[in-house]
Amino acid sequence: MTKANNEANVSELETEEEPRIAVFVCHCGHNIAGTVDVEKVAESAKDLPNVVKAEHYMFMCSKTGVKMLQDSIKELGVNRTVVASCSKLQHGRTFAKAIEEVGLNKHKHQQVNVREFCSWVHKNDKEGATQKAIQLVEAGVNRARKLEDVETRKIPTTKAALVIGAGVAGLRAANDLAELGVPVTLIEKNSTIGGHMTQLNKTFPTLECPQCSISPLTNGVANHPLIDLYTLAQVKNVEGSMGNFTVEFEIKPRYVHDNCTSCGECSSVCPIEVPSEWDKGMSMRKAIYKAYPQAIPSTFVRDKQTCIGCNSCINVCPVQAVDFSMKTEKKTVNVGSIVVAAGFNEYDPSEIEPYHYGQDGYDDVITQLQLERMLSPTSITNSEVLRPSDGRIPKNIVMIQCVGSRNDQVGNAYCTGVCCKFAIKNARILKENYPNSNVTICYIDVRTPGLNFEELYKSAQEIGVRFIRGRPSEILRNPLTGELRVIVEDTLSMTPLQLKGDLVVLSAAMVPPEGIGPLGSRLHVLRSKEGFLKEFHIKMNPTLSSKGGIYLAGAIQGPKDISESVAHAGGAAALAAAHLVKGYIEKEMLIPKIDYSLCISCGLCKTVCAPAAIDVDQDRVYSVNEVACKSCGMCMPACPTGAIQLINFSDDQLRDEIIPLSGGEAHCHD
Amino acid sequence: MVKEKTFAFFLGCIMPNRYPGIESSTKFMMEKLGYTILPMERASCCPAPGVFRSFNKVDWMVAAARNICIAEQMDTDIITVCNGCFGTLQEVDHHLKENEDHKVLVNEKLKKLGDYEYKGSINVRHAAEVLGYEVGPWGIEEFLVRKVKARVAIHYGCHLLKPVSVRGLDSAEKPSMLEDFLEPLGAESVDFVEKYTCCGAGGGVKAFDGNASMTIFEEKMKNIDAVKPDFILSPCPFCHLQFETGQDWLNKNKGTNYDYPVIHLSQLVAYCMGMDQKQTGLQFQMMGKDYIFQSEEIKQEEEVS
Amino acid sequence: MTSSEVGDFCDPMDAEIKAKIKNLVVFMCNECGQGAANTAGVARMGYDAAIRIVRVQCSGQVGPIQIMDALNNGADAVGVVGCCLGACHFFNGNILSMHRIKLMKKLFKELGYSDQFVNQWTARAAEGETSVGDFEDMVDRLAVAIKNKGTIKDGC
Incomplete structure (x- = not known):
């Protein structure tokens, strides 16, 4: 919103019409009338300034009640309505819709709650409840008096999307978006696409080849007429808001x-x-x-x-x-949605000193991803699992679970939720390939939920994989022989053990990917305390980020396996496509206005704005991004001069509401 | 302001009673390095971090704080050559510096013992880390009169480095403080299986369950014996005592034939700095009575100006 | 408040003081705040009729102006209720609000008034009883403050 627009709106206010308010107090059967003297409340409202009608009725939400509301507008020129009944959640919308039907802006209705907030909670204090209801209605009338029209605007969107990350989640999202007719720019920071899935040997629980599974998708995306793929590319700058982003990215040579x-x-x-x-x-x-x-x-x-x-x-x-x-190239695209599918990194276990990962003499301590690489068909070992130290087949393989997960010492309290499944998968493959070898998994708990996974766990036990409940304290090396031993207590039989480990495989956690800090700040999205990108609502909206128009797909929102990532990505693509396919965003312009005669360009409003909805130009003029604004009002108390005010929630309007509720006697402070 | 290059020497219990050679070696070494070593009058048992603490943590803190107060009144840091004393004094000092409530509680009780008030104005040091980090392998060279030629099994003990978050000295999984420091002295550290385990004495184990103590120790000696070092080096008189009496007990009860000399860090460093081997008191120890350091005099080079 | 300040609530003088408390303005946020108040209402939980609820978008929207408007116009005390930590619909409004209220309490104390004129609580939309408990807490704290330190009204 430019300064010119803001100024125009301020002058509009001054030429508003005279407020004519109708007040209706609902009995709600006995619910309200049983405690609150509704007649008295309606009577008290009659004397308030600008009130042209004050009545009470049995059920305001009924057809008759609604008609009363609408008639007052049609016949008495009422331009603001107050209904004192139940909560805004319950029937606020009913009445708002009702007045809109007869030509009033739906934001001109003020709902006063004298039921949940009054009659239902003060059953033993009828006098107190009635007195309170009278004050609540007066506050509501005061509020209604200065209500302004709030427009619902249709903002056209750019029909294009950007997908960041070309792992399985990013590929799925890009594909789904393109199939809906949305042109996609897909960028990937590595030189190839497919992500971590391509590094795996087999996927659980069916033990399919991941290259085969993902190949139709990678080829489909690479050849899709609506998808522009850029590898070695990273986002440099993001401007704009939902429906209209301008993204600059850099492509390395x-x-x-x-x-x-x-x-x-x-x-x-x-x-x-x-x-x-x-x-x-x-x-x-x-x-x-x-x-x-x-x-x-x-x-x-x-x-x-x-x-x-x-x-x-x-x-x-x-x-x-x-x-x-x-040379390095720079490219700028205009998109309506951004899908972040930046994936994850495998936790680096060198941080856990007692496991000695990466240290001299401990070459035979590897991670599960490294094991997958050895097992895979194109590996340098020809799919054989060999000890890195001497190239021999290990007779005793020990897997350690929860490396970097469920670990307060290194600061990752969460359970990755995938490692038990892939450890068991790999253990089974090892035991099948090397029936004479001993394969042992040291676990804290075995977590294999979901269809087919308990079966996988059982089949691993049946084939002879040994499970020991205990978290190994260290991997000990005999300096004379180079032999490794895993020190663990079998807590079920309460026996301390030293397991010979010709090969020790660490099931490392899934952690946020490298570079997520700078990327997250460029996108102005929030991160969880573990470092992943934070979803809007953990239950109801796991594919939306904290910023409208930016969606999360896959492990970037938290550790997941491939099936979960693909499902998640599909959800993100659908959300991302909605306003692009529709062509516009419909938004209620419940946004703040800036009075430039008061604004001192201090920028505090911008500092506290969580959705990053306040822009500033090179002349230090601050303006509100209408699309990104979430109507929270946090900018108001931050402003030292009161220049920024949320429409229908200004300091002035709130004061009008507060005064009657405070008792209404001004104090002798000067 | 604590006095510079001055230490209040906390003796502990085992060293002055059983191994006075370590005490004299320590004094020799520190004074040669330019430090002033002062006696601590009225100092008591630290008290032991294993036994005493497990019975009464508050009184343990009070007794330790009293020892610290003596040094505070002398305006000097404390130096000790025992892991156990270091464990108690450093940990209590660290704790009372951070926990205001316990400091108030301890000071209330201290009043009953005399004119003592814990202020948290000094630091507690172990000779091993003063040598290892302050003097350092780079700094010790100019003070060396001779080098030894020995393969040494280094035993860190427990309380010197752990808990890592409180001590803040070196990694407990793969420390290098002593190995690095002893290199210029000619002592070659020999790696052996389970090098960083406990000797079996501390934590109240030796007092409470002698058999368990010996079981742990037996395993340790087996591992050390496998590499046949010239001697065993430790920075703690209690470990020192365990290695001595333990080898003797194993010889008498398990049919072994151990005779590894047990040498405290101070004894070795003092010897390399010019002290006579007789002064270190090694000849009065139980093990390795006939052991004589294989040494090589160092010609001090003329400084090229 | 230390336990020595809280005092004994069975004291008859307290009931007298509580009867004098007529207007307590509580700003409750649109998400968890309104949710909790609605839940309390639906479950017919009873609380003091002095409590008057003002709906704001986010507890982070409540600033010194709103608080002083309430106190200057006769409110005995002010409460601010936001979502519980981690649940703020606008991400960190509740945290901003906590800092603000803390500063205001300090300010009141430095000016010589009680720091119980404004308090902050968190709510969960499904936990009506927690908010009702917080309303009772508000009344109790004010009662003790009046007993010990006097209010703006008395000082006027």
Whole structure:
């Protein structure tokens, strides 16, 4: 809202018509009339200034009652109504709709609660209740006197969406949005799409191949006419509000053009080898590489940091696709919705000292994701599970649950809720592949809810996976032999144990992804105390963020497995598409106005505004973003001059309501 | 303001009664390093962090606070060479500095014992960390007269480093404070299985259940014996006592043949700084009576100006 | 308030003092505040008729102006009820409100008045009895404050 608009609205107020108020006091059968003397209350209202009619009636919510309301408007030129009956939740809307039907703005109705707030709670004090009801009605009339019209505006939306993150949740959301006819810009910070799902060997409970499951989706998205995919891309700036965002994002250079045929010649001549991030360090990659064979996009990528600039790749490329001169690009898109599907990271267990993850001599302590990498069909070990220290098949495999979860010491009190399922899945696969090996899972509780998961747990027990209830205190290494032992107490039999661990697999938690702090602040969305993005309402709205128009899909809202992420993403896509497909947002303009003669540009209103709905331009002129505003009114007490006032909730209007309720005698303070 | 480079020397109980060699080694070493070491008059048992604390935590705090008050009245920090004394004094000092209610309670009780008022004006130090971090492996070199040539099984004990949140000295899982410090002295730390476990004496265990104490100790000695060090090094007289009497008990009752010398940090450092081995009192200990340090004199190089 | 200040409520003088309390203005937020008051009403829980509820969008909307408007015009005390921590519909309005009320209490004390003129409580929409308890608490605190320290009315 610009300054000009604000000023225009202020002058409109001054030419308002004379208030003509009708007051109706409801008996509600015995509910109100049994305690409150409704006749007396109606009588007292007659004498109030601007009241042209004050009556009492049996049931105001009945057809007759509503007609009384409407007739007062039609016949007496009443332009503000007060009904003293039940709560606003109960029938506030009934009466508001009723007056709208006869041409009055529905915000011109004031509901006074003399039932839940009065007659029902003061049954033993009829006199007190009546006196209170009289004051409540006077307060309501005072309030009604200065009520203003509130317009319901249709704001046109930009029919386009941005999806941040191309893991399974982001892909699902992008696909669903595109199928609804919404053009999608899909950005991914890594060089390939598919996210963590592509790193897995098998998915529970059916033990399907995740690459096979996700491939139709990744290919579908990559080829969809309505989806523009950008990899190596990250959001830099977000402006605007629901229905109309302007997003600027940055695309890092790939150094390889799209005519790349994926032949792999460049990789084979590259002299530099570093641990592969996608393979979780279980194999090496070159400085110019493709993360894995089925990666989409299939164009190779050059890692500038490790490249030594020998140019061998440039020389050998048969289609001259390698180009070191490529630069960072910036792109700006206008979208109506943003879906955040930034996913998660696997917790890094090196923080837990007694497990010695990552330390010298403890190479055989790995995480479940690393195990998945070894087991998977294209792994460097040819799907064999081998000890990283000496390449032999482990005879004794110990899995430790709740690493980084349910752990107050490292500050993650929550249960990830997925680790028991994938540990059991992997344990079963290990026992099937290596029947002579011992596989043990050390747990605190085994949590496998949902269809087919108890069955998975039972089948693992039947195949001989051993379950020990105890949280290991440390992984001990014999410095003379290099042997690892897991120290744990079997709390069911109360026996301290030292389990030989040829391979120790840590079931690490799901934690918020790297970079979520800056991304969250650019989007102006709130985070939970664990660091994930906070949903609007945990029960009723888990796919909406704290800011309208920005939706959450997948593990970014909290740890989930693939099925839950996909379902969550579908929900987010539907919400995101609604106002885009409709073409507009209908919003009641219950927003604050700024009186520029009082505003001193201190910016305190902007500081306290949680939905970030107050904008400032380079001339330090503050204005309200009508679409983002949530009508909370928090800006009002923050303003030192009272320049910003929420419509129909201004300091002035609230005072009118407060005075009668306070007893109405002004004090002798000067 | 506490006096600089001055310490009130808290003796504890075991060292002055059983191992006076450690006491004289400590004085020699600290004074050579330029510190003034003052006696603490009227100091009592710390009291022990295992037994006493488990019976009466409040009186344990009061008795410890009284010892701290003596140093406060002397305007110096406390230095001790015993993990147990360090455990009690440092923990009580830390706690009373943070918990106002307990400080008031303790001071009320202290009044009954004399003119004592705990103020929280000094710090409690252990010689191991003064050496390890303040003097440091870089700082000790100029004071060394000779180096030893020895493979050493280092035993940290329990109360020196733990609880990590209260002590704030080093990691309890993989500490390096002593190993780093002893390197210039020529002592090579030997890694052995379960290096960081308890000796079995503390926590009231030796007093309450001698068999349990020996079971724990037996396991520890087995692991140490597997690496055949030249000697065992510890920063605590109680561990020192356990290693000595424990080896003897195992020899008599379990048919072992242990004779590993047990050397306190102060004894080794004092020796390397020029003290005669006879002064360390090693010849009066139970184990390793015939052990003589294998040493190498260091020629102090002329300073190039 | 320490336990020594609370005193003995069976004292007949207290009933006299409580009878004098006529107007207590309570600002209740649109979400949990109104919810709790409605729940209390639906369950017919009884409380003092001196309590008068004003609906605000969020407890964070209540500032010194509203509080002083109430006190200056005859209110005996003011209460602010917001959603319980973590449940604010507008995310942190209840927390802002808590800070504000704390400052106001300090201000009253420094000016020489009782700090019981304004108090803050949290509510949960389904817990009517908690809010009713808070209303009773409001009356009790004011009664003790009047007994010990006097009110704006007496000081006038």
